[in-house]
Amino acid sequence: MNSLFYQKNSSRNIGDKVFTTLSLICVVIAILPLIFLVTYILIKGGAQITPELFTLEPNPPGDDLDAGGINPALIGTLIITTIASIIAIPVGVGGGIYLAEYSKGGLFSRFIRFGVNVLAGVPSIIAGVFIYALIVSTKILFGSMYSGLAGGMALSILMLPSVIKTTDEGLKLVPNELRYASLGVGASMYTTILKITLPSAFRSIATGVVLGIARAAGETAPLIFTALFSYYYITGFGDLFYEMGSLAVLIYNFALEPYDAQNQLAWAASFILVLSILSVNIFSRILAALTEKTKRV
Amino acid sequence: MEEKLALFKNRKRFGIEKNIDIIFKNTALVLSSFVAIILLGIVLVVFFQSFESFSRYGLKFLVTSEWNPVKDEYGAFTAIYGTLITSFLSLLITIPLGVGTAIFITEDFVPKVFREIIGSFVELLAAIPSVVLGLWAIFVMEPFFRTFFIFLHNFFGWVPLFSTEPTGRNSLLAILILVVMLLPIVTSIARDSLNQVPKKLRNASYGIGASRWKTIFSVILPAALSGIMAGVLLALGRAMGETMAVTMIIGNSNAFSWSLLSPGYTISSMLANQFGEADGSQVSSLFYAAFVLMILSLVVNIFAQWLVKKFSLKY
Numbered sequence: 001m002n003s004l005f006y007q008k009n010s011s012r013n014i015g016d017k018v019f020t021t022l023s024l025i026c027v028v029i030a031i032l033p034l035i036f037l038v039t040y041i042l043i044k045g046g047a048q049i050t051p052e053l054f055t056l057e058p059n060p061p062g063d064d065l066d067a068g069g070i071n072p073a074l075i076g077t078l079i080i081t082t083i084a085s086i087i088a089i090p091v092g093v094g095g096g097i098y099l100a101e102y103s104k105g106g107l108f109s110r111f112i113r114f115g116v117n118v119l120a121g122v123p124s125i126i127a128g129v130f131i132y133a134l135i136v137s138t139k140i141l142f143g144s145m146y147s148g149l150a151g152g153m154a155l156s157i158l159m160l161p162s163v164i165k166t167t168d169e170g171l172k173l174v175p176n177e178l179r180y181a182s183l184g185v186g187a188s189m190y191t192t193i194l195k196i197t198l199p200s201a202f203r204s205i206a207t208g209v210v211l212g213i214a215r216a217a218g219e220t221a222p223l224i225f226t227a228l229f230s231y232y233y234i235t236g237f238g239d240l241f242y243e244m245g246s247l248a249v250l251i252y253n254f255a256l257e258p259y260d261a262q263n264q265l266a267w268a269a270s271f272i273l274v275l276s277i278l279s280v281n282i283f284s285r286i287l288a289a290l291t292e293k294t295k296r297v
Numbered sequence: 298m299e300e301k302l303a304l305f306k307n308r309k310r311f312g313i314e315k316n317i318d319i320i321f322k323n324t325a326l327v328l329s330s331f332v333a334i335i336l337l338g339i340v341l342v343v344f345f346q347s348f349e350s351f352s353r354y355g356l357k358f359l360v361t362s363e364w365n366p367v368k369d370e371y372g373a374f375t376a377i378y379g380t381l382i383t384s385f386l387s388l389l390i391t392i393p394l395g396v397g398t399a400i401f402i403t404e405d406f407v408p409k410v411f412r413e414i415i416g417s418f419v420e421l422l423a424a425i426p427s428v429v430l431g432l433w434a435i436f437v438m439e440p441f442f443r444t445f446f447i448f449l450h451n452f453f454g455w456v457p458l459f460s461t462e463p464t465g466r467n468s469l470l471a472i473l474i475l476v477v478m479l480l481p482i483v484t485s486i487a488r489d490s491l492n493q494v495p496k497k498l499r500n501a502s503y504g505i506g507a508s509r510w511k512t513i514f515s516v517i518l519p520a521a522l523s524g525i526m527a528g529v530l531l532a533l534g535r536a537m538g539e540t541m542a543v544t545m546i547i548g549n550s551n552a553f554s555w556s557l558l559s560p561g562y563t564i565s566s567m568l569a570n571q572f573g574e575a576d577g578s579q580v581s582s583l584f585y586a587a588f589v590l591m592i593l594s595l596v597v598n599i600f601a602q603w604l605v606k607k608f609s610l611k612y
Contacts, residue, residue, distance in 0.1 A: 012508045019510040020406060026397025027415060030484060033477045034422040037433050094328030102322055103329075114602065115332045121531065121598035122339065122591065123538020125565045129587045130339045132572065133346050137580075157335060164332065188314055190321035218426025221540035221565070225573045248428050248541075255432045255545060263436070270429045281424045285417060 038274070045271025048264050058231055058250065058265060067254075067261035070269050073245040075234045076148060077273075080227060080246055081217045083152025088159035089209060095160075096167025096205075101193055113168075120161035127157040128222035136226055141241060148244030151227025155216045162215070166208025170201035203291055207284045214280040218273060220248035229253055247273045340591070347585035350578060358585055362553045366575075371582035373564065375553045377589060380563040383468055383543065384536035387475035392529060394476070395483030400513060402484075403491040416488065423481035431545030434474045439466060439546065442473070450558055461556040466548035468561035474542045482532040483525075490524025491517060523604060530601035534594045540565040564590040 007013060056069030095112070103109030131154040136145050174197045182192040198205075228243040229250065247269045254266040350358065354371060361372025398419065402412040446463035453459045494517050502512040518525075548560020549570055564586050572583055 012511070016508050016510045019513075023397045023401040023404075024406070026394050027401045029394055030398045030480050031415065031418050033480075034418055034425075036437070037422075037425065037430070040433060040437055041429065091328050091331050094325045095332060096329075098322075098325035098329040102325060109329075112329050112332055115336050117602055118595065118598055119332055119336050121534045121538075121594060121601075122336075123534075123540070123565060123594055125538065125540040125568050126339060126343070126587060126591050126594075129568060129572065129584065130342055133342045133584070134338070157339075160332065160335070164329070188318045190318050193321075214424065218424075218428065220426065220428040221569060224569055228573070248426060251428045251432055252541060252545065255428075255435055266432055270432055274425060274429055277424055277426065278421060281421060 038278075041267070041270050041274050044264075045267040045269075045274075048268035049271065053268055057233055058245075058254075059261075060231055061254075061257045061259050061262050067259075067265040070247065070250060070265065070272070072230060072233055073247045073250040073269065074272070076227070076230070076245040077217055077247045079234065079240070080148050080152045080155060080223070080244060081213060083149060083240075084155035084159050084216055085209075085213055087153065087156035088163050088212075091156075092160050092163025092209075093167045093205070095164045096171065097193060097198070099164070099168045100171035101189075101197065116161045116164050116168075119157070120165070122157075123221075124158055124219055125221040127154050128224065128226050130154075130157070131222070131226045144241035146226065146228040146243045147241045148227050149240050151223045151244060151246070154222035154226045155219055158219060158222060159212050159216050162212040163209055166212070167201075167205050170204035170208065171197055173204065174201050204288075207288050210280060210284055214277045218248055218277055220246075220252050223249050224252065343584055343588045343591055347581055347588045350581035350585040351588075353578070354582075354585075358582070359589065362551065364551045366577075366579045369578055371579070371585075373567070373582075373586045373589065375551050376562045376564045376567045376586060378553070379468065379547070379561040380537050380565070380590065380593070382557075383471050383475060383547070383561070383563060384533055386557075387472045387479060387536055388529065388533055390472070390476045391479040391483050391532065395480050396487050396518075396525060398480070398484045399487035399491055403488055404509070404513070416485075419481050419484045422477070423485075426541075427478060427539060428541040428545070430474055430477060431542035434470060434542060434546040435466075438473065439470055442470065446558055457555040458557050461554060461559040463558040464560075466546050466560055467558050468547055469557040471543045471547040471561065471563070472557070474546055475536050475539060478539060478542060479532045479536055482535060483528050486528025486531065487521070487525045490521040490528070493524065494520045523607070527601045527605045530597055530604065534597040534601065537597065538565060538590065538594050540569050544569045 053069045054074065055071055057072055058070060059066060059068040099109055099112060103112075131150050135141060135150045135153065136147075139145055141147060141149055178196050178200060179192055182196045183189070187195070223246055227246060227249070230243040230245045234244070251266045251269050251273070254262040254269075257263065350371065354361075358372055359377060360374050361370075362374040363370045363372045364375075365371075398415075402416050443463065446467070446469065449459050450461070450463055498516050498520060499512060502516045507515065543563055544566035547563060547566055549562055549566055550560035551562055551567075552559075554561070568583055568587055568590075571579065575583055
């Protein structure tokens with residue numbers, strides 16, 4: 001009779017409670033760093049935000065108290081990420097189209113898919129080393145060594161796998177009926193892809209690509225010896241072939257400076273970087289959730 | 298009418314359209330093979346650049362820890378040891394935390410809304426750039442843990458791992474910041490593989506009277522093990538290649554020490570520190586170190602993929 005009721009003190013129920021508590025503790029430990037991190041950046045970095053921050057050049061570290069602004073680094077990050085996107089998006093989308101639309105699961109496509117996964121696992125600093133050996137040390141870009149262009153190339157290597165993967169997976173989700181219908185009314189393969197399948201997969205591909213860009217914007221390791229760093233305003237097209245600053249490298253350089261003013265500037269740069277990356281992430285997540293709901297209706 | 302029909306009959310695809318179709322396909326083919334070209338290029342370039350150092354030091358490079366650009370003597374043992382110890386120990390801490398979190402958000406302890414919020418919180422952590430984590434580690438984590446490290450040294454100083462006086466940045470801090478970075482990876486992959494375990498298995502286990510955690514340990518976790526293992530291996534690859542946060546907090550010292558409380562080095566932090574201003578045979582030695590790092594992470598990654606392929610279709 002007694003065994004029909006929930007027994008609070010039986011060993012199995014106590015054991016269950018212990019483990020439930022343990023997993024709750026795991027969750028708390030897993031979330032605490034994010035909360036600490038975000039509050040710290042918001043408080044320490046947010047306090048530094050002034051209009052001059054966006055317009056001034058950073059002052060070279062020294063004993064002058066004013067660290068200046070982050071204008072060149074901000075523009076540099078935008079330029080370098082744009083270069084990376086210009087290279088990685090066409091190549092990645094094209095490659096993804098081949099994998100999803102043309103390949104028939106043969107040896108080549110399996111090898112490429114495997115290669116995409118392997119490339120995604122290559123440490124980001126190796127991409128920097130590779131571009132250094134290929135472009136910086138050989139001065140192949142019109143005799144310039146460290147340049148924003150080289151930095152963008154290094155970042156594009158990191159973006160490429162994620163762009164291919166999201167294109168491949170996005171296109172695979174498009175129902176085959178759409179393709180049959182398009183081919184059935186006499187459209188050629190490329191018209192079908194460009195006019196039918198690619199547009200209907202556009203949103204999922206765009207989300208993945210935007211997330212990839214956001215991730216690349218925060219990458220530092222590939223830039224520290226390809227784009228290097230610069231204290232000066234970016235004034236024209238020619239600056240692409242010279243050292244170029246970026247928010248990520250600014251944070252790295254200035255965090256290691258012994259001067260407080262530079263450290264504060266690093267916090268301010270982190271504030272801007274984290275805020276933009278997180279808002280892109282949250283926005284695309286909400287967008288993805290919304291589209292998923294409308295699709296099911 | 299007949300004219301129109303004739304028009305339809307003759308409506309063949311124009312040659313130019315056919316050509317565009319072929320060109321489009323081949324362009325896509327070429328673009329997709331870029332991945333293979335880049336991958337091959339990376340391996341070949343790093344290998345050939347390290348050739349000079351490889352032929353001079355051979356495998357001795359891997360076991361000596363002299364790094365002296367003046368005397369032209371190079372050995373990467375400290376960095377290789379640092380890479381391995383930081384990644385393995387951080388993984389050791391991450392696995393229970395990450396899997397525990399994943400279990401919590403796949404079971405129904407709290408309403409679904411909260412679990413989804415927790416899940417996306419953990420995933421947002423993955424979006425934070427590692428250089429920002431490094432900044433945070435320098436100015437927040439290091440002062441926070443200082444007293445704890447002194448305590449650790451005073452009471453467990455007889456253990457070789459804690460045998461040196463803690464002075465600022467050290468390997469243990471690098472391990473802790475790696476835990477923060479790896480948690481989202483392990484948690485999200487473990488969550489996905491736990492979600493893929495069919496409900497039938499859980500119901501069968503409950504049906505024969507197993508308690509919730511008995512079910513988790515004896516049925517759900519074994520069924521999801523291959524996926525979790527693959528996630529762990531991916532995290533290991535990430536940990537070995539992680540550069541910025543580790544470089545900023547590990548202290549960057551090539552002096553070998555067993556102690557985690559002394560400054561250390563990893564291959565990637567060595568590259569980040571020295572590549573910019575290296576010249577001569579130092580560059581080649583750095584490429585050699587990069588080659589070692591690349592091989593390590595390639596092996597781990599390929600093994601992870603093999604694991605996924607091999608065990609993914611069990612249920």
